[in-house]
Amino acid sequence: MSENGSSLEYHRSVGTVSHSLSEMSVDADYTPEFHLGMRPETKQLYRPDDRSIWDEWEPGNVRNDVEAGSYAQECALIVRREPHPSNNNQAAVQSITVQSPLIRKLLDITFEGYEGLNTQLKELTVKAPFHPFYYRWHRFEKLRQDEQDQETGNHINLLYDLLSKEILPHIEAMEDLTKNKVISFDYLWSIFAPGMEVYTEIDGQDRIVSLKSSRYGASFSGEFFSLECRYIDCDGSRLGYVETSLEISSFDGVKKLVDIDAIPSHLHPDVENLVERLHARGKxxxxxxxxxxxxxxxxxxxxxxxxxxxxxxxxxRIIIDPHTFNIYSIAGPNLESIESDSPADSLDDHPFSETQNVIYSATSDAFRKYQKVLEKYEKNRKSDFSVRPKTLSPKQHLLCTPVLRGYCLTSKSWAEFDVDNVCPIHWSEDAFARLVLPHGCKEIIHAFVQEQLSRDDGFDDIISGKGLGFIMLLSGDPGVGKTLTAESVAEEMHQPLYSMSAGELGETAAEVEDSLELVLELARKWNAILLLDECDMFLEARTTADIRRNRLISVFLKKLEYYQGVMFLTTNRISDFDAAFESRIHLTIHYPALDTASRLYIWKTFVRMGTPESLLSDGDLERLAKNEVNGRQIKNIIKTARLLSKQQKVPLAMEHVEMVLKVKKGDFIDGTRRIGYRAS
Known part of the structure; x- marks a missing residue:
């Protein structure tokens, strides 16, 4: 590359050096002719290496000048040169210090909103390869052309003449590459301007992030181009920016833009669909x-x-709760505040609009299409802004993470969920109505639970905070509907159901106390109905022979005393019941073994569930109801028989049920013949 253009090698090799004017000598007897920076000239300095001081430079001549410092302070610009890294016989521009207040005033407008360059600094020095000027070149050119004051124009032309030789070759190269929809590794920097949106894919998810800065780097695995970006995340109460990094590994020759790991978002081949999906996801x-x-x-x-x-x-069923996730699981990222983004700001006035950004200008067709899609959502936001002024802008919606943090009630684990897979709950409105319970129990349970969830009766214990919960004990043989009762109540009340077996709480008193404390706290926080299944080990009477179990029961009793929600306890037996539990339990329901009428109702319920057609007659169901099986077994039999009929592509019939029963081991007597099945 010529002397006037900076090679890529030079882009990566410029080090950090001091540019203080104090390095130059100042003559105390010198009489200033101009105020600071107002001489319409450029002062050229040179050094042979980074260990030398800056000397006055003229083409073909380097000399010390005792008045260099005094004179230089009047010059509009200080230009520093040093040997070109690829050709020591040439001098390349190393940096430019802008002293002219007239130029600085124009640069204030040129770099408004640009991160990484502060034009208000007392000493404003810009280093080669002058990327900020490259990205804002069209804006700088337009401001120069529009300038009416001749003196200001003369100062600006000094800077323009210097920079145009450095910038224009890169713009031409970038335009040629993007016109052919390719890019080289050495020119990746030329298509990524700070502040623009960048598309990439992370963990299989389409993402758009906002670019803050970029740089080349190297590691043991080779060279790479790093993009420092940010996206929007949430913590349960607010939204904010989170920083992240993307890397593009080096490659030879040129690559299609669409094959790069990260590209400017407006260059995505299906940008309309992309924006539509990510905007909906962010919202x-x-x-x-x-x-x-x-x-x-x-x-x-x-x-x-x-x-x-x-x-x-x-x-x-899941709980979305980023705040609680951050407390009990892995702490979420630190959020930076989001600056206000008023919808009154037109997209055309954006500092990176097509007319002011070299990349958008070079890919104007794609950029205009991208802007047009965003304008549709911006119009909707303007009409809604007076009602909800704190909503994110369309561009900010694109930056939102695709992940929500919370808790999976199914696996009982803290988890991260894809936003797109979250949907409202379709409640089983008739689950409670279909529940088979002893006469009067449904009404009592419904009244107690509804009253407890509303918590508006003001009733309290003598000791504040004690006995504010509602605890029910459900006892009976397996499969008679104990667990189903808690599930149906949760469906009826549209409340979360936190279900776990007593064995999951731990073995030692300390483990049980910690686990139970967490479970009770989460159930209280989420106003969930709590189901502790198979609590036999906690309910049996204490004995002097088993001190370890006595500790477990004591811990369990203490936690029940102060629980303030709805809790169901289930047990398969109620004999040898510890007397201390009687005062903690508000309602005890014993589920007798299912009689023929109850079993018939359950057979009919499961057969009629869903849409598949059934050929089972009332007589078939009455015959099946004579067998002493529980509700869970009936459900499993029907489920398996349905799968069999579905595979055969025929309606469910008695032959399918009989076939399922025959493959079961043991004896099952239906009253007329022997079928291979044993109730368990």
Whole structure:
């Protein structure tokens, strides 16, 4: 490359040096002719290496000048040169110090909003390769052309004449590359301007991030181009910026723009669809920032202190709660405040609009298409801004993370969920109505739970905070509907159900206390109905022979005393019941073994669930109801028989049910013949 242009090698080799004018000598007897920076001239300085001081320079002549410092302070510009890194016989511009107040005034406008360059500094020095001027070149040119004052114009032309030799060759090279929809590794810097939106893919998700800065770097694996970016995340109460880095590994020759790991977002081949999807996703995240009980289908990331796992659920219940996630799981990122973005600001006035940014100008067709899509959402926001003034702008919606943090009630784990896979819950409105319970129990349970969830009766214990919860004990054989009762109540009340077995709480008193404290706190925070299944070990009477279990029961009793929500306890037996629990439990319901009428109702309920057609007659169901099986077994039999009929592409019939029963081991007597099945 010629002397007038900076090679890429030079782009990466410029070091940090001192540019203070104090390095130059100042003659005390010198009489100033101009105020600081007002002499319409350029002072040229040179040094042979970075260990030498700056001397006055003229083409073909380097000399010390005792008046250099005094005279230089009057000059509009100080230009420093040093040997070109690829050709020591040539002198390349190393930096430019702008002293002219007239030029500085224009640069204030040129670099308004530009991160990384502060034009208000007392000493304004810009180093080669002058990337800020490259990115804002069209804006700088337009301001120069529009300048009416002759003296100001003369000063600006000094800077323009210097920089045009440095900048224009790179603009021409970038335009040639982008016109052919390719880019080289050495020219990646030329298409990424600070402040622009960048498209990439992270963990299989389409992302748009905002670029802050870029640089070349190297590691053991080779050279790379690094993009320092930011996106928008949430913590449950507010939204804010989070910093992240992208890297593009070096490559030979040129590469298609669409094949690069990260590209300016307006160059995406399907930008209209991309903006539509990411805008909707960002808007959804903004609406869901806080606490929400929702349904989820798809993969999610389960996180704990020990491991990170990908899991899949279908129509699982989740809690969106970033704030609580940050407390009990992995702390979320620190959020930087989001600057206000009023919809009154036109997209055309954006400092990186097509007429003021060399990259957008070189790819004007793609940029105009990108702007047109955004304008549609901007118009909608303007009409809504008076109602919800704190909403994010369309561009900010594009920057939102695709992940929401919370808790999976199905796997009982803290997790990160894809925003796109979150949806409202389709409640089973008739679940409670279909529940088979002893006469009068439904009404009592419904009244107690509804009253407890509303918490408006003002009733309290003598000791404040004690006995404010509602605890029910459900006892009976397996499969008679104990767990289903808690599930149906949660569906009826549209509340989260936190379900776990007593064995998951731990083995030692300390483990049980810690686990139970967390479970009770989460249930209280989310106003969830708590189901502790199979609590036999906690309910049996204490004995002097088992001190370890006595500690567990004592811990359990203490926590129940101060619980303020709705809790269901289930047990398969109620014999040898510890007397201390009687005062803690508000309602005890014993579920007798299912009689024939109850079993018939359950058979009919499961057969009629869903849309598949059934050929089972009332007589078939009555015959099946004579067998002593529980509700869970009936459900499993029908589920398996349905799969069999579906595979055969025929309606569910008695033969499918009989076939399922025959493959079961043991004896199952239906009253007329022997079928291979054993109730368990």
């Amino acid at each position: 959804k995240l903004e609406q869901l920032n806080g606490f929400h009980h929702l349904s989820y289908s798809g993969f999610y990331t389960s996180r704990s202190s020990r491991q990170v796992r990908k899991r899949f659920i279908e129509n699982g």
